[in-house]
Amino acid sequence: MKYILTLLLTIIPTLAWGQCVGTISSISKDDKRGTIIVETSYALNGINVQSNGRVRYSETNPQTDLTWTLLELKQMVGFDIKDHCENLIARMPTNESFIQTTVLERQGELVQTLIDNVQNQVGQKISATEKVISYKGKTITVRADGTTSISNIIP
C-alpha cells in the first residue's frame, strides 16, 4: 500500500506539471454580433489560471473568405488555444527573462562579429571637398575652401 501511495503522490503533481492545458468549455452564438464564441479555460502547471478565455470567429475563414468547413474551424480553434498557451508559457517571468537575455546575447554576438571584421578600417581616412545640392532647376555647389557655384540643371 505504501508503494501505491508513493506512486500516487508522485504521479498526481507530475501529470499537470510542465504544461499549459487549454480546455474548451462552451461553443455558442454571439447574438449581439452574429459570431461564434468559443469559451476556454487554461491551467498552467496544474493551476487554473484563466476561466474566461474567449475567442470570436466569423462564419468565414479569414484566409479563404469562404464559409468555414468543420475541419477548418476545429483547426483554427486548436491553433488559437495553443497560441494562447504558448504565450502564457512565454510570459512566465523566468521564461520571459531567459528569452530577453538570449536574444540580447545573440544580438551581441552578431554585432561583435561585424565589429571584429571592420577593425582594420580604424585609421582609414575618407575625404570630401564639396557638397552638391539640387534645388528647383539649380545645382548648388558649396566647397570646403569656401568657394561656391550655381548652375542650371539641364533636363
Next chain:
Amino acid sequence: MALRLFLILFLSLFSTQAFAVNWTQNSTAVATYTFEESSGDLLDLSNANDGTLVNTVTQGAAGQRANAYDFGGGYVDAGDIAQIDGASSLSGVVWVSHDTTSDDDYIFAKSSGITDGLLFFRDNVASLSGRTDTYTIFLASSDGEGNRRVESATNASTGGGFIHVAFTWEGLSTTGLRLYVNGVEDANSPSTASNVGAIDSGDRILSIGASSGGTNNIDGKIDEAGIFESVLDATDINDIMDNGLVQAGAGVINLIINGTFVADQFYFN
C-alpha cells in the same frame, strides 16, 4: 485503509495550495487609458504616459464602458513615448465610435507624415484595395524597410455605435501585422511585416484622435485604449473587449504564486 489513503491524498493536495499570492504589474503595458476623467489630463494607468488635451475634446461623454472622450476637432497629445520606437512588437486596442463617416478618422498615430511610424485609422477609402469605410493599420519606414498595411473589409467602420478595433505587430514576421474588428480577425489579416523591424518614428508624439501633426481629427468618441509592447493573441483581445482594461490603476498584472507566474490578466474587476 481506503479512508486513510483518501485523507492523505486530500491533505497532500491541499498542502500544495499553501501559496503566497502576489500580483505584479506586467511590463508589457506601454499605456492604458480608460478615459474616465471629467477634467484635466488623460491619465495613463500603467505608466506615466499621461496625455494633454489639444483643442476641442469633451470629457465625460457616455462611453462603451462608463465615460469616454468625445472628439470634435481636437486630439490628445501623449508625448514622445520612446518605448514605442524601440519596440520589436506592439499591440493596440480601443473602442471607437464615428459621428460622421465621410472622411478618415485617425485613432492612434506616432508618425512623421507617411515616412516613419504607425498610423491606425478609420479609412474612408483604402488606398491599396479601394475598399470603403475600413480600418487600416499602416506601418511606414523610410530606410528601405518598406511600408506594410492591413486594410479591413468594407463597412467595418460604420457609424452609430462603438466598435472594438485592435492591431498587433510582430517585427520581421511574415504574418506580423494583424487587424481585429469586434474581437474577430479581419478577413484581410494577417499581412507580412517581414521588412519592418522597428516603428522608429523619432521624436513625434503619440497622438490619440489625430495624426502626430494634429490633422485628420476623429469626429466621434474613443474609450478604453491600450498599447502593449507585446503581441496580444485573439484570447487576449477578446478578454479586453469583454472585460475592459485595467481598473483604478491596477495596470496589466501578473499573478505570481510562490514566485512562479501562473496567469496574466488584462482586467481586475
